[in-house]
Amino acid sequence: MKVFVPKERSKGETRVALTPDAVKRLAKEGFTVRVEAGAGDGAHISDAAFQAAGAEVVPTEGLRDAFDSADIVLKVAPVGPNDALGGHEAEALREGAVLIGFAAPHKSADAVRILRDRKVTMVAMELVPRISRAQSMDALSSQASIAGYKAALLAAVHLDKYFPLLMTAAGTIQPARVVVMGAGVAGLQAIATAKRLGAVVEVSDIRPSVKEQVESLGGRFIEFEVAGEGEGGYAKELTKEQLAQQQAVVRERVVRADAVITTALVPGRPAPKLVTADMVREMRAGAVIVDMAVEQGGNCELSVLDEDVVAEGVKIIGHPNLAATLPADASLLYARNLQTLLLHLAPKAELKLDFDDEITAGAVLTHQGEVRHAPTRDALAANA
Secondary structure: OEEEEOOOOOOOOOOOOOOHHHHHHHHHOOOEEEEEOOOOHHHOOOHHHHHHHOOEEEOHHHHHHHHHHOOEEEOOOOOOEEOOOOEEHHHHOOOOOEEEEOOOHHHOHHHHHHHHHOOOEEEEHHHOOOOHHHHHHOHHHHHHHHHHHHHHHHHHHHOOOOOOOEEEOOEEEOOOEEEEEOOOHHHHHHHHHHHHOOOEEEEEOOOHHHHHHHHHOOOEEEOOOOOOEOHHHOEOOOOHHHHHHHHHHHHHHHHOOOEEEEOOOOOOOOOOOOEOHHHHHHOOOOOEEEEOOHHHOOOEOOOOOOOEEEEOOEEEEOOOOHHHHOHHHHHHHHHHHHHHHHHHHOHHHOOOOOOOOHHHHHHEEEEOOEEOOHHHHHHHHHOO
8 A cells, every 4th residue: 555645735734644664663563654855854854864765855946746646644733725736635535545644624614525535544643542552553542642741841941930940049949830730641741840940830620530649740639529530531612600610619720829820621622621711810821831832722811822912911722733842852752653453444454344343433523424523523514
């Protein structure tokens, strides 16, 4: 089977879908791998490194042919407009091809329709079930861990004081107080990193089950009367009354925090507003908020997508793609996720889609002219 890896063209996207190590493994399994020239530039992987691993490097002038002749196209970001193709990437895929990558179906309805109509099998990385045997394919977790680490570093860099407790000849410096909202993969890595930097970390999450993990990393878990345990380890959406209760409990921690890192997301829904404008006004000037949910609307009311803003003296960081700021390791982990998933779907380079298998059934978004993912199918029907 012919696998093609195009260069990512989304704004700020530095990652690449495969690394040379993954190319070697796929070639060993019988795949023919082609990579667009410059695909690894953002992750500091040269064309020569891909060639040494066994991939053919395709010049950008041959991009349309590479899309058209590929059995499988591997990407990081969702398909979108591509100037080198003179059109949309989804339209360049041949009918019946397989596309594997992030899909963002909740905000890419037009792309999903094109993929459906062209009978492309779209395997969405964000739909891989969060079950034990799919952990090595879970790109959401691998990329969220990197983003959580970077969020804590950004908070430390932009804060106007030390993170750790310091006892000096000139006096004692108290440690920074950090509040992490959401103890998923990103939140847990943010907690661990902030603790390693010496901060006092308090953690807000509506899922009581994460308390033990938070405390094992040295964080102080903020208890709530309301609980929002959803399916697959995710939080579920709270009612307005429950959200108000949560905000009331968290408010006093937030207003005296030096840094707040927000990571709370509900699958397929806008990010819950956890940090209100009133809370920001009560925070001290010089404090920092890193809103990791900004791409889904943000957990902070004052966050602005892809911008750093200062409100009432508080710096609010709205970077939408923190994993892409560490492209070497982000690409390495993502490529391993892709490699494992691809070998699950096509062992020995033979595509075998078994929809009785939980992983395959969960991850396939479109197939043979149908949208298999029910929430996406319902959303498309509602907006038809």
